[in-house]
Amino acid sequence: MKRSLFTVLTFVRINTKRFFRDRLALFFTIGFPLIFLFVFGSLNNGSGNVSFNVAVINNSTSAFSKTFVQQLTDSKILKVNKDVKTIDQAKEKMTRSELDATIELPTDFGNVSPGTTYPSGVANVIYTQNNAQSATALTSILDAQFKAINGKFVTNVTPFTVTSTQLNQLSLSPFDYTFAGLLGFAIIGMGIFGPVNVFPELKKMGILRRLSTTPLRVWQYFLSTMIGQAIIGLLSLGIMFIVAVLVFHLKVVGNWFELAAFIIFGIITILGIGLALGGWAKNERQAAPLTNIIVFPMMFLSGTFFPRYLMPEWLQNISAFLPLTPIIDGIRLIATEGKHLIDLLPQIGLIGAWLVVIYFIAFRVFRWE
Amino acid sequence: MVAMIEVKDLKKRYGDKQAVDGISFTVKKGEIFGILGPNGAGKTTTLEMMETLRPIDSGTVLIDGIDVAKDPEKIKYIIGVQPQTPAFQDKTKLTEVIEMFAAAYGERVDAMQFLRDVELEEKANSYVESLSGGQKQRLSITTALVHGPKVFFLDEPTTGLDPQARRNLWGLIEKVRDRGISVIMTTHYMDEAEVLCDRIAVMDNGKIVAIDTPKNLIKQLLKRGFTKEQHVEQANLEDVFIDLTGKGLREDI
Numbered sequence: 001m002k003r004s005l006f007t008v009l010t011f012v013r014i015n016t017k018r019f020f021r022d023r024l025a026l027f028f029t030i031g032f033p034l035i036f037l038f039v040f041g042s043l044n045n046g047s048g049n050v051s052f053n054v055a056v057i058n059n060s061t062s063a064f065s066k067t068f069v070q071q072l073t074d075s076k077i078l079k080v081n082k083d084v085k086t087i088d089q090a091k092e093k094m095t096r097s098e099l100d101a102t103i104e105l106p107t108d109f110g111n112v113s114p115g116t117t118y119p120s121g122v123a124n125v126i127y128t129q130n131n132a133q134s135a136t137a138l139t140s141i142l143d144a145q146f147k148a149i150n151g152k153f154v155t156n157v158t159p160f161t162v163t164s165t166q167l168n169q170l171s172l173s174p175f176d177y178t179f180a181g182l183l184g185f186a187i188i189g190m191g192i193f194g195p196v197n198v199f200p201e202l203k204k205m206g207i208l209r210r211l212s213t214t215p216l217r218v219w220q221y222f223l224s225t226m227i228g229q230a231i232i233g234l235l236s237l238g239i240m241f242i243v244a245v246l247v248f249h250l251k252v253v254g255n256w257f258e259l260a261a262f263i264i265f266g267i268i269t270i271l272g273i274g275l276a277l278g279g280w281a282k283n284e285r286q287a288a289p290l291t292n293i294i295v296f297p298m299m300f301l302s303g304t305f306f307p308r309y310l311m312p313e314w315l316q317n318i319s320a321f322l323p324l325t326p327i328i329d330g331i332r333l334i335a336t337e338g339k340h341l342i343d344l345l346p347q348i349g350l351i352g353a354w355l356v357v358i359y360f361i362a363f364r365v366f367r368w369e
Numbered sequence: 370m371v372a373m374i375e376v377k378d379l380k381k382r383y384g385d386k387q388a389v390d391g392i393s394f395t396v397k398k399g400e401i402f403g404i405l406g407p408n409g410a411g412k413t414t415t416l417e418m419m420e421t422l423r424p425i426d427s428g429t430v431l432i433d434g435i436d437v438a439k440d441p442e443k444i445k446y447i448i449g450v451q452p453q454t455p456a457f458q459d460k461t462k463l464t465e466v467i468e469m470f471a472a473a474y475g476e477r478v479d480a481m482q483f484l485r486d487v488e489l490e491e492k493a494n495s496y497v498e499s500l501s502g503g504q505k506q507r508l509s510i511t512t513a514l515v516h517g518p519k520v521f522f523l524d525e526p527t528t529g530l531d532p533q534a535r536r537n538l539w540g541l542i543e544k545v546r547d548r549g550i551s552v553i554m555t556t557h558y559m560d561e562a563e564v565l566c567d568r569i570a571v572m573d574n575g576k577i578v579a580i581d582t583p584k585n586l587i588k589q590l591l592k593r594g595f596t597k598e599q600h601v602e603q604a605n606l607e608d609v610f611i612d613l614t615g616k617g618l619r620e621d622i
Binding site for chain 1: 421422442445446448450453454456460465469470474477496516
């Protein structure tokens with residue numbers, strides 16, 4: 001037994017060293033998921049505060065209108081496109097949905113009408129059919145602003161008002177879901193695409209065949225791959241966590257050790273799929289189609305790129321049983337909801353069941369050449 | 370001399386082709402035994418059955434008294450295998466290749482010693498992809514010997530090498546034999562077989578058509594009245610080979 005483990009550990013040591021010498025492998029396991037993290041992270045960050053792309057066309061020369069436009073420009077809710085000067089330009093951009101709406105201020109906007117002491121006017125929100133929703137929202141935003149302004153000029157009584165209070169409790173942001181999904185994507189990349197690309201190549205070169213003339217056992221070869229992947233996987237996901245915490249303000253409330261243990265468990269399970277596919281395939285032509293059939297549905301249904309709660313319920317019920325789903329859910333539950341392993345018994349049980357099934361198949365179908 | 374390998378009535382069938390058709394031979398301890406034959410004669414299949422890589426249809430192979438079919442795991446500890454085209458994973462240092470192969474047998478070895486045996490000690494810290502074809506063959510030979518096997522198989526070891534690299538490799542193979550290891554090799558080069566092999570078996574269509582020392586095979590051919598056009602008194606092994614197996618070009622299998 002001691003000899004067997006020495007064999008495994010030597011393979012782990014040398015294969016891990018080799019991995020760090022291989023820039024392409026480094027890029028695909030560490031750099032590639034990071035790129036996705038930056039892309040999806042930035043997309044999600046914007047959705048925190050809703051903003052409208054608008055053009056402001058001011059036909060008035062009044063001092064009030066100028067101050068008002070300045071206020072709109074400084075507003076965080078509105079993104080004012082300053083290149084648009086005429087209503088025609090605005091129309092063109094609205095039809096292409098580059099603008100959500102246009103705010104037009106008429107010539108008399110902000111003038112003091114005869115018989116009054118305060119400026120007045122009607123702002124016109126212009127929009128196209130496909131932007132009705134944004135226009136409604138924008139109208140009510142402007143309405144609220146005008147109310148505040150009106151209060152300064154005319155005192156009036158407002159018996160009913162509404163205020164909103166933000167609770168300081170933890171809640172999940174879309175990014176929490178996205179991030180857990182991206183970790184799932186990284187695990188698939190390493191665990192499945194890794195062996196599926198490497199094994200047929202090793203078979204083609206006769207490297208596995210040469211190993212099969214030695215007393216090396218399949219389980220030793222698998223175990224050394226599992227340990228190596230767990231090390232590299234922890235490193236890759238660790239870097240993703242660091243970036244997510246520093247750049248995208250991810251709040252990890254769970255226990256790091258439980259998280260690491262759970263991630264290793266997940267990586268090893270998914271790696272089994274890669275070992276089965278790569279171990280079975282005689283060459284790339286056999287490996288690629290079957291891998292795509294298995295990986296892509298799993299990737300989308302398990303919520304790597306968009307959260308599962310967006311799916312219809314029947315689909316959610318099915319996708320809940322895929323091996324990657326409990327892994328992604330579990331990582332999110334530990335990391336952002338502070339759950340413990342003991343709370344995750346359903347997830348762990350499901351992953352464990354898949355682990356047994358997957359490795360049973362992997363050992364059965366493995367071929368040295 | 371003690372027989373290290375005993376092959377008896379060995380057979381292998383692929384579909385409707387009898388790849389190996391009941392061959393028998395013995396290999397002594399510490400000799401170089403060559404298997405010659407045109408492509409598709411069954412050389413590689415024979416070797417693969419002896420190396421535990423292919424199941425045996427019928428017949429027996431005993432190596433050092435152990436039945437290959439019955440105890441392949443034990444066999445793996447006493448044989449070393451040199452594949453036709455040695456390949457190693459990129460970004461692996463030569464010392465690491467040796468360490469890994471030794472580890473596959475559960476052993477820890479002095480990698481430098483094994484590199485010195487094949488004059489690769491200067492390359493110890495290079496990656497395998499920087500080696501020339503001949504250097505890869507030498508590395509492959511030394512990795513096949515890390516566990517001190519009793520039998521060493523080589524499949525066309527010098528194919529594609531330049532004359533210098535070939536002669537260098539011959540020297541290495543002779544050194545292996547001189548350590549008391551039985552060497553079994555296949556080759557297409559008659560000069561190689563003539564220089565290197567103590568005995569050879571010529572295979573054609575899955576059968577052994579002749580088995581003897583190169584010298585005796587040549588003598589037998591001359592006795593049958595064979596003459597060469599210009600050098601009446603001389604014939605070389607290539608003549609024996611062509612005489613036994615015909616001139617027709619064979620399709621690669």
